[in-house]
Amino acid sequence: MLARFAWLTKPMPRDPRAHWQELATAVEYGRAALKVGLWQSEEKLIAEHFDRAARLLEVGCGGGRVALGLLQRGYLDVTATDFSAAMVEVTQGVLEQAQPGWGARAELQDATALTYPEASFDGVIYAFNGLMCLPDAAHRARALRSLHRVLRPGGIFFGSGSDRAKGALAPHWAKQAPDETPGDRWHETSTSPVFMHSSTEAETYAELQEAGFKVLASPLSSEVAVESAAVRAFCGETRFYVARKVSGPAGAAS
Numbered sequence: 001m002l003a004r005f006a007w008l009t010k011p012m013p014r015d016p017r018a019h020w021q022e023l024a025t026a027v028e029y030g031r032a033a034l035k036v037g038l039w040q041s042e043e044k045l046i047a048e049h050f051d052r053a054a055r056l057l058e059v060g061c062g063g064g065r066v067a068l069g070l071l072q073r074g075y076l077d078v079t080a081t082d083f084s085a086a087m088v089e090v091t092q093g094v095l096e097q098a099q100p101g102w103g104a105r106a107e108l109q110d111a112t113a114l115t116y117p118e119a120s121f122d123g124v125i126y127a128f129n130g131l132m133c134l135p136d137a138a139h140r141a142r143a144l145r146s147l148h149r150v151l152r153p154g155g156i157f158f159g160s161g162s163d164r165a166k167g168a169l170a171p172h173w174a175k176q177a178p179d180e181t182p183g184d185r186w187h188e189t190s191t192s193p194v195f196m197h198s199s200t201e202a203e204t205y206a207e208l209q210e211a212g213f214k215v216l217a218s219p220l221s222s223e224v225a226v227e228s229a230a231v232r233a234f235c236g237e238t239r240f241y242v243a244r245k246v247s248g249p250a251g252a253a254s
């Protein structure tokens with residue numbers, strides 16, 4: 001008899017997207033844009049792989065931290081996007097405050113279904129765990145295919161994600177509930193719980209390769225630069241992925 005009502009005691013599944021749509025979370029990310037800024041490691045790798053005239057698309061832009069850093073460093077062809085209306089609004093405010101007119105560079109777009117024409121960008125940036133906060137591997141694959149489509153042949157993907165196998169924070173990221181997919185985990189934050197996947201290098205290599213990218217470099221942030229205390233408190237250690245678009249979605253050479 002009781003078994004018939006077991007579903008009543010099961011917790012409701014949480015929506016991994018909800019956290020990002022809250023205004024309070026967007027405000028936190030807007031604060032990071034102003035107080036934390038571009039990390040030294042990001043700045044170094046961006047300078048290495050993108051020239052200032054590059055047409056850059058940022059997906060999952062949060063409160064405009066990376067877009068602001070890029071614009072301030074003379075990367076003027078930047079389109080900053082996020083699927084959260086609250087994030088886009090905060091980014092517009094942050095950019096417009098820095099320079100009248102820059103606010104118009106932030107747009108609402110879902111990384112898994114970008115609406116830009118094929119091959120319209122030289123580079124795509126998906127910073128600080130952007131790919132890893134998508135709900136599952138199928139969403140990550142959809143996002144990578146969508147980014148691949150809007151990149152020109154030979155264009156560069158630059159992203160980062162937590163590593164559960166190597167690096168100082170691996171033991172932290174490796175913890176999970178026993179019934180979860182390896183790397184999937186909900187974390188407490190100052191606003192609401194956030195879903196995050198932490199990967200291994202091999203796993204993200206395979207996902208990038210499957211979408212038609214060749215990985216060029218994948219260093220830990222600590223191997224690229226020594227970060228300030230503010231940056232370390234914001235993001236800890238993360239692994240970067242720099243990859244080139246080498247083939248079409250079905251694996252055909254382009």
Ligand SMILES: C[S@@+](CC[C@H](N)C(=O)[O-])C[C@H]1O[C@@H](n2cnc3c(N)ncnc32)[C@H](O)[C@@H]1O
Nearest residue numbers: 020060061062065082083084110111127128130
């Ligand atoms: C961990 S935050 C990183 C924010 C920003 N890139 C930074 O470095 O400060 C992840 C961001 O990805 C966004 N996001 C989550 N799912 C998305 C999707 N399907 N399409 C676009 N953005 C998404 C969230 O709204 C959030 O702004």
